[in-house]
Amino acid sequence: MKRRDFIQIAGMSAGAMILPFTSFGESVDPMRLLDPLMDTAEKKKLADIALNTTKSLGATYTDVRIGRYLNQFVSTREKKVQGIANTESFGVGIRVIVNGTWGFAASNNVTADGMKKTAERAVAIAKANSKFQKQPVQLAATPSYGEVSWKTPIKKNGFEVPVKEKVDLLMATNARAMEKGATFINSQIFMVNEQKYFASSEGSYINQDIYRILPGFNVTVTDKASGTFKTRSSFSSPVGMGYEYLDARPEDKIQSPGDIILYNKSYDIIEDAGNAAEQAKQILAAKSVEPGKYDLVLEPSHLWLTIHESVGHPTELDRVLGYEANYAGTSFLTLDKWQSKNFKFGSEIVNIKADKTEVGSLGAVGYDDEGVKCKQWDIIKDGVLVNYQAIRDQVSILGQKESHGCCYSQSWADVQFQRMANISLQPGKKELTPAQMIAGVEKGIYIVKDSSFSIDQQRYNFQFGGVLFFEIKEGKIAGMLKDVAYQANTQDFWNSCAAICDQRDYRLGGAFNDGKGQPGQSNAVSHGSATARFNGVNVINTGRTI
Numbered sequence: 001m002k003r004r005d006f007i008q009i010a011g012m013s014a015g016a017m018i019l020p021f022t023s024f025g026e027s028v029d030p031m032r033l034l035d036p037l038m039d040t041a042e043k044k045k046l047a048d049i050a051l052n053t054t055k056s057l058g059a060t061y062t063d064v065r066i067g068r069y070l071n072q073f074v075s076t077r078e079k080k081v082q083g084i085a086n087t088e089s090f091g092v093g094i095r096v097i098v099n100g101t102w103g104f105a106a107s108n109n110v111t112a113d114g115m116k117k118t119a120e121r122a123v124a125i126a127k128a129n130s131k132f133q134k135q136p137v138q139l140a141a142t143p144s145y146g147e148v149s150w151k152t153p154i155k156k157n158g159f160e161v162p163v164k165e166k167v168d169l170l171m172a173t174n175a176r177a178m179e180k181g182a183t184f185i186n187s188q189i190f191m192v193n194e195q196k197y198f199a200s201s202e203g204s205y206i207n208q209d210i211y212r213i214l215p216g217f218n219v220t221v222t223d224k225a226s227g228t229f230k231t232r233s234s235f236s237s238p239v240g241m242g243y244e245y246l247d248a249r250p251e252d253k254i255q256s257p258g259d260i261i262l263y264n265k266s267y268d269i270i271e272d273a274g275n276a277a278e279q280a281k282q283i284l285a286a287k288s289v290e291p292g293k294y295d296l297v298l299e300p301s302h303l304w305l306t307i308h309e310s311v312g313h314p315t316e317l318d319r320v321l322g323y324e325a326n327y328a329g330t331s332f333l334t335l336d337k338w339q340s341k342n343f344k345f346g347s348e349i350v351n352i353k354a355d356k357t358e359v360g361s362l363g364a365v366g367y368d369d370e371g372v373k374c375k376q377w378d379i380i381k382d383g384v385l386v387n388y389q390a391i392r393d394q395v396s397i398l399g400q401k402e403s404h405g406c407c408y409s410q411s412w413a414d415v416q417f418q419r420m421a422n423i424s425l426q427p428g429k430k431e432l433t434p435a436q437m438i439a440g441v442e443k444g445i446y447i448v449k450d451s452s453f454s455i456d457q458q459r460y461n462f463q464f465g466g467v468l469f470f471e472i473k474e475g476k477i478a479g480m481l482k483d484v485a486y487q488a489n490t491q492d493f494w495n496s497c498a499a500i501c502d503q504r505d506y507r508l509g510g511a512f513n514d515g516k517g518q519p520g521q522s523n524a525v526s527h528g529s530a531t532a533r534f535n536g537v538n539v540i541n542t543g544r545t546i
Contacts, residue, residue, distance in 0.1 A: 037068075040147075040149075040197065040205075040207050043066050043197040043199075043207075044147075044197075044199065044205055046066065046092075046110065046111075046112065046115050047064040047066065047115075047197070047199035047205070048199070049112055049115045049116055049119075050062065050064045050092075050094050050115045050116070050118065050119040050199075051064065051119075051199065051200075051201050053115070053116050053119035053120060053123075054094070054096050054098075054119045054122065054123055054201070055201065057098070057119075057120065057123040058098050058099075058123065058127075059096040059097060059098050059123055059126070059201070060097050060098070060100075061096065061097040061139060061200075061201055061202075062094065062095070062096045062097075062119075062122075062200065062201040063094075063095050063198065063199065063200040063201070063370060063371060064092065064093075064094050064115075064198070064199045064200070065092065065093045065094075065095075065196060065197070065198050065369065065409070065412055065416070066091075066092045066110060066196075066197040066199075066412065067089075067090070067091065067092070067093070067194065067195065067196045067197070067411060067412035068088070068089070068090045068194075068195040069087075069088070069089045069090075069192075069193070069194055069195070069411055069412070070086075070087070070088055070159060070192070070193040070194075070195075071085070071086070071087045071088075071190070071191070071192055071193075072084075072085070072086050072087075072158070072159060072189075072190070072191045073085045073188065073189075073190045073191075074163060074166045074167060074170065074188060074189045074190075075170075075186065075187070075188040076167065076170040076171060076174060076186065076187050076188070077174070077184070077185065077186040077187075078174055078178065078184065078185060079171070079174065079175075081167055081171075082186070084163055084167075089108075089411060089412070089413075090108060090110065090412075091106060091107060091108035091109075091110060091411075091412040091413055092106065092107060092108075092110050092114070092115065092118060092412055093105075093106040093409065093411075093412045093413060093414070093415065093416075094106070094115075094118050094119050094122045095122065095415060095416070096119075096122045096123055096126050097126065097137050097139065098123055098126035098127055098130065099126065099127060099130035099133070099136075100130065100133060100135075100136025100137055101126050101127075101129045101130035101133040101136070101137065102126060102129065102137060102393075102415075103122045103123060103124070103125035103126025103127070103128075103129060104122055104125065104415040105118050105119075105121035105122040105125060106118065106412055106413045106414075108412075108413075137393050138393060138396040139392050139393055140392045140393075140395045140396065140400070140401055140402055140403045141401065141402075142202065142204075142370075142371060142372050142373075142392065142402075142403060143204075143373075144202050144203030144204050145203075145204045145205075145206060145367070145371070145373065146203065146204065146205065147205045147207075148204075148205070148206055148207075148366070148367075149206070149207040149208065149209075149366075150206070150207075150208045150209075150365065150366025150367065151208065151209040151210075152209065152210050152211040152212075152240055152241070152242070152364070153359065154211050154241060154242025154243075154244065155242055155244040156242045156243040156244045156247070157211070157242055157243065158189075158191045158211070158213055158242055158243035159191065159193060161243050166189050169189075169246065169269065169270070170187045170188070170189065170269075172270050173185070173187045173217060173269050173270050173273045174187055174217075174273070176270050176271075176273045176274040176277075177217070177219045177273040177274060177276060177277045178277075179274070179277075180273075180274045180275075180277035180278050181221060181277050181278070181280075181281055182219045182220065182221055182273075182276075182277040182280070183220055183221055183222040183229070184219075184220040184222075185217055185218065185219045185220070185273065185277075186217060186218055187215075187216070187217035187234075187269070187273070188214075188215070188216060188217070189213070189214070189215045189246075190213070190214040190215075190512065191211075191212070191213050191214075191243075192210075192211070192212040192213075192512075192524070193209070193210070193211055194208070194209075194210040195208075195209055195210075196208045196210065196369075198367065198369065198370075198371055200370075200371045202371070204367075204371045206366070206367045206371060208365060208366060208367065210240070210365060211240065211241065211242055212238065212239065212240050212241075212362055212512065212524055213238065213239060213241060213242065213243065213245055213246075214236070214238035214239075214512050215234070215236050215245070215246055215267060215269050216233065216234040216236050216269075217233070217234045217269070217272075217273055217276070218231050218232075218233050218234075219231065219232050219233075219273060219276040219277050219280055220280065221277060221280035221281050221284060223284050228284060229284075230280045230281075230283040230284050230482075231280065232276040232277075232279050232280045232283065232467055232468070233276075233449065233451075233467060234269065234272055234273070234276065235261075235262055235263060235267075235272050235276075235301060235448075235449060236263070236267045236269065236272070237263075237267075237301070237304075237507070237508055237509050237510060237526075238362055238510050238511065238512050238524065238526075239360050239361070239362065239508065239510075239526075240359075240360055240361050240362050240363070240364045240524075240526070241360055244266070245265075245266055245267055246266070246267060246269060247266060248263075248266050248267060248268035248269075248270075248271070249265075249266045252264050252265045252266040252267075253268070254507075256299065256434060256448070257297075257434055257435055257438050257446055257470065257477055258446060258448070258468070258470045258477050258480075260275075260279075260448055260468065261275055262299070262301060262448075262507075264507050265360070279468060282480050283468070283480065283482050285480075286469075286479070286480040286481055286482040287471070287479065287480070287481055287482070288481070288482055288483045288541060288543050288544075289445070289469065289471075289481045289482070289483055289484045289539060289541050290541070291538075291539060291540050291541050292538075292539060293536050293537065293538060293539070294443060294444050294445045294486075294536075294537060294539045295441045295442070295443065295444035295445075295472070295498075295533060295534070295535045295536065295537070296444060296445055296447060296486060296533070296534045296537045296539075297434070297437055297438055297441060297444055297445070297446040297447070297472065297531060297532075297533050298447050298531065298532055298533075298534065299434070299446070299447060299448045299449070299531050300505070300506070300507040300508075300509055300528070300529045300530060300531060301448055301449045301450065301507070301509055302447045302448055302449055302450050302464075302466050302467075302509075303425070303509075303527075303529045303531075303532060304450065304508070304509025304510060304526075304527035304528070304529065305450035305453060305464065305509070305511075305527075306450075306453075306462075306464055306493075307352070307423060307424070307425055307527045307529060308420075308423070308510075308511065308514070308525070308527050309328075309453060309455050309459065309462065310455070310459060310462060310490040310493065310494070311352055311379070311380070311423055311425075311490075311494075312420045312423040312525070312527065313328070313331070313420065313459050314331035314332060314333045314458070314459035314460075314490065315331070315333060315354075315379050315385075315387075315388050315389055315423070316331070316388070316389050316418060316420060316516075317388040317389060317390040317394050317397070317398070317418065318394070318417075318418050319331040319459075320333055320334060320335060320388060321335075321397070324418075324516065324517070325457075326515075326516060326517055326518045326520065327515045327516055327520075328455055328456075328457060328459065329456070329457030329458055329459065330457065330458055330459075331458060331459055332458040332459060332460045332490070333345075333385060333388075333459075337385055338385050338386075338387075338388065338398075341384070341386075342384060343384060343385045344383055344384060344491070344495065345380050345383060345384065345385045345490075345491060345494055345495075346380060346383040346491075346494030346495055346497055347383050347494065347495050347496070347497045347498070348382050348383045349383070349428060349429075349497060349498075349499070349500055350380055350382075350383045350425070350494055350497050351378070351380060351381060351382065351425070351426040352378075352379045352380035352423060352424065352425055352426065353376055353377065353378055353379060353423075353424055353426060354376065354377050354378075354379050354387075354389055354404065354406070354421040354422065354423055355375075355376040355377075355421060355422045355424060356368065356374035356375065356376075356405055356406060356421050356422065357374050357375065357376060358376075358422055358424070358508075358526070358528070360508060360526075361422045361508055361510070361525075361526035361528075362422070362510045362511075362512070362524035362525050362526040363420075363421055363422040363523075363524065363525045363526055364422070364526075367405070368391075368403075368405045368406060368407045368408060368416075369407045369408050369409050369416035370391065370392055370403070370407040370416060372391075372392065372403045372404075372405040372407065373405060374405040374406075375404070375405055377404055379423065380494075383494075383495070387404075389404055389406050389418065389420060389421055389423075390403070390404050390406075390418065391403050391404065391405075391406060391407040391417070391418045392407070394418060404421070405421075406418060406419060406420070406421040407419065408523055409521065410521040410522050410523065414519075414521055417517060417521075419514075419516065419521075419523040419525075420514060420516075420523060420525045421525070422508075422510075422525055422526045422527065422528070423525075423527055424508075424526075424527055424528035424529060425500065425527075425528070425529040425530075425532065426500075427500060427501065427502050427503040427505070427506045427529075427530040428499065428500035428501055428502050428530065429502075430502065431502050432499060432500070432501045432502050433501060433502075433504070433505065434446075434501055434505060434531040437499055437501060437531060437533055438472055438475060438476070438477065439475040439476075440475060440499075440533075441472045441475060441533070442472075442473075442474055442475070443472070443473065444471075444472035444533075445469055445470065445471060445472060445481060445484060445539065446469070446470040446472055446477065447466040447468070447469055447470075447484070448466065448467060448468040448469075448470075449466055449467035449468060450464075450466065450467070450509070451464075451465040451466050451467050452464075452465045452485075453465065459490060460489050460490050460491075461487075461488075461489050461490075462487070462488065462489070462490065462493075463485050463486070463487045463540075464485060464486055465484065465485040465542065466484060466485075468480070469481040469482065469484040482543065483541045483542045483543030483544070484539060484541075484542070485539070485540050485542045486537045486538060486539050486540070487537075487538045487539075487540060488537055488538065493534060493537065496534045496535050496536055496537060497532055497533070497534055498533045498534065498535045499532065499533040500529075500530055500531075500532045500533075501530035501531040501532070502530060503530070504530075505530035505531050506528055506529065506530045507528065507529070507530075508526045508527065508528045509526065509527055509528075509529075510524070510525055510526035510527055511524065511525060512524050
């Protein structure tokens with residue numbers, strides 16, 4: 001498990017244990033809390049209490065989010081179960097506009113009395129904030145959807161699968177890796193269920209049931225003679241699916257260049273662990289890369305992270321405006337570049353879309369956390385910057401009248417704000433397979449799976465590593481490499497994009513734990529692409545010391 005994954009999972013588990021929770025130190029007897037399994041009619045009745053209270057106190061807009069958040073984390077190492085954790089969090093967050101100013105309050109006292117008191121606090125906070133507000137909030141209009149619902153289209157609810165079945169799967173995964181020569185392996189399954197009820201003063205009552213799953217492992221092989229070791233992480237992707245993702249289907253296997261087996265739509269964790277042990281041994285014996293300029297062929301399991309850091313974050317409007325600078329800064333994609341209508345972000349084949357509706361993605365929902373119906377929109381069109389990611393109180397800055405529908409909060413206790421949508425590189429329009437792409441490369445490197453990276457405070461200069469690297473010579477895979485990382489700036493890199501494989505090769509990668517804000521929040525987001533070629537990129541050797 002990567003450090004960022006461990007910190008996020010541990011933090012979520014610990015945070016959910018600290019219950020009951022209320023804002024402003026209100027003490028609530030847990031026996032007084034309403035059953036979190038209440039039906040939608042009960043939630044509507046309670047939401048209306050909050051809506052009526054805030055209106056009577058002068059609010060011109062109110063939204064209410066009643067949320068139940070479930071997490072399950074099962075972890076093992078070699079022949080032992082390391083931990084099994086189930087967490088549950090239930091409460092309400094109320095957001096208002098009073099005197100043109102936002103106010104927010106939250107509580108786990110989801111009763112009629114609790115709703116009224118929390119609504120009163122939200123209004124009081126807005127009134128206090130209004131003393132410092134220079135310009136009133138301009139909220140883009142959105143339709144009233146009435147009473148609607150949306151659910152992740154799962155086939156098997158992972159929370160209903162016995163823990164023993166999950167443990168058995170992970171122990172079989174570990175056993176396969178050890179049989180194939182692994183020195184160490186840790187494996188885990190992490191699942192999330194967000195049950196969210198949204199109501200607004202504009203007349204929308206939206207019930208959503210959202211599921212995500214992240215299986216994975218790290219396999220380590222040591223060379224006792226040299227005292228060195230190498231680790232290969234899993235080729236799974238976190239997805240917006242149910243437990244059916246772990247029902248491996250042969251037709252979902254992908255035989256990629258370098259004799260690497262990858263997966264799409266379902267995942268064989270046991271097979272992948274065995275392959276990981278074999279490949280970790282191969283990495284130990286691999287040739288160290290010679291620094292220089294190479295044509296890079298980047299597989300989707302690697303490219304998603306480069307998209308996330310160099311496209312996803314710098315096109316968030318709050319970063320562009322300087323309102324947000326946490327977690328690696330603001331953005332070089334300032335408004336003047338967008339206003340010029342000809343800023344050449346990438347080559348003409350680079351088309352990047354934002355999408356909150358893509359089936360199986362981590363960010364897929366029917367409606368965002370301020371009641372906007374989700375959609376798809378262009379960010380980069382034929383290489384040119386054409387839009388950003390923005391929400392209801394931001395789009396007026398762009399002269400636009402409709403929110404992009406990318407507002408999110410990690411829990412009922414946190415205020416919602418602009419978060420990254422699924423940001424994806426669109427497949428090439430001409431038929432092209434990865435093997436055909438590699439056949440056209442004279443001197444290059446084929447990179448599979450993401451790893452460490454660094455990027456500057458404006459999302460411009462960066463360095464990315466990976467997990468598996470294959471040398472390409474005269475159109476053929478010439479063997480495995482190690483110690484590879486590439487460096488570029490965002491604009492040069494995307495303008496060097498020379499080819500993209502077609503729709504047949506398109507796959508999703510993603511992260512459960514995209515951090516943003518202060519106090520920090522975490523968002524789950526996917527990024528799709530097909531294998532893509534980038535010409536003349538600088539490669540360094542990470543194993544050499546000065």
